[in-house]
Amino acid sequence: MNDLDVMKRAKMYLDQLSQGIDPITGSSLSREDPLGGERLKKCFAYTAGVLERVIRNGGVVSGGHSGPAPFALTPEEKAAVVLFPEPVNISTLVRSLNEASAAVTEGRMKKLSYQPLLRWLLSQGYLKDQEGAAGKKNRLITALGAQLGLRREERTNQQGIAYSIILYSHAAQQLLLDRLEEILAED
Numbered sequence: 001m002n003d004l005d006v007m008k009r010a011k012m013y014l015d016q017l018s019q020g021i022d023p024i025t026g027s028s029l030s031r032e033d034p035l036g037g038e039r040l041k042k043c044f045a046y047t048a049g050v051l052e053r054v055i056r057n058g059g060v061v062s063g064g065h066s067g068p069a070p071f072a073l074t075p076e077e078k079a080a081v082v083l084f085p086e087p088v089n090i091s092t093l094v095r096s097l098n099e100a101s102a103a104v105t106e107g108r109m110k111k112l113s114y115q116p117l118l119r120w121l122l123s124q125g126y127l128k129d130q131e132g133a134a135g136k137k138n139r140l141i142t143a144l145g146a147q148l149g150l151r152r153e154e155r156t157n158q159q160g161i162a163y164s165i166i167l168y169s170h171a172a173q174q175l176l177l178d179r180l181e182e183i184l185a186e187d
Helices: 003-018 038-056 075-079 090-100 115-123 143-148 170-178 180-186
Strands: 127-131 137-141 151-156 162-167
Touching: 003 038, 038 075, 038 180, 090 115, 090 170, 115 127, 115 170, 115 180, 143 170, 170 180
Parallel strands: none
Antiparallel strands: 127 137, 151 162
């Protein structure tokens, strides 16, 4: 087994641990199990995301790079993210995530955009795309998305043109924050 295969196996173990599953037995870890705690599960998810980036780079750990680093939050920054009690649009949530990162504020890290979050919501079945009139894509909320608290709101811009926007409940915001490392690793 070469180094890249070992990294892939380690990532698979970390992914399972981040979901509260013992990678050896396949059984669920209880909250009382030292490896089943929420803080460690988040740590496993973050580490799996870092390892995924190394795997995508052919197993090479990049020593230096030019330009800002990819978006990430430290555990302390993540804990300080302000989520909104009322439903907000995805741009408002992303702005809050970016504001929580000192590295983004200092220009050492790229800003997060909303696209990775939307791609993840689509891949998980909370949203779906449907082709509409004239080939225009319509983004729809699925039953699973509605259960999470996603809702569509109709608005009118200053020119009187109607448009719709998807709003994200506090629960939806929390889910995206909790899964941020996984989302960024998939992107």
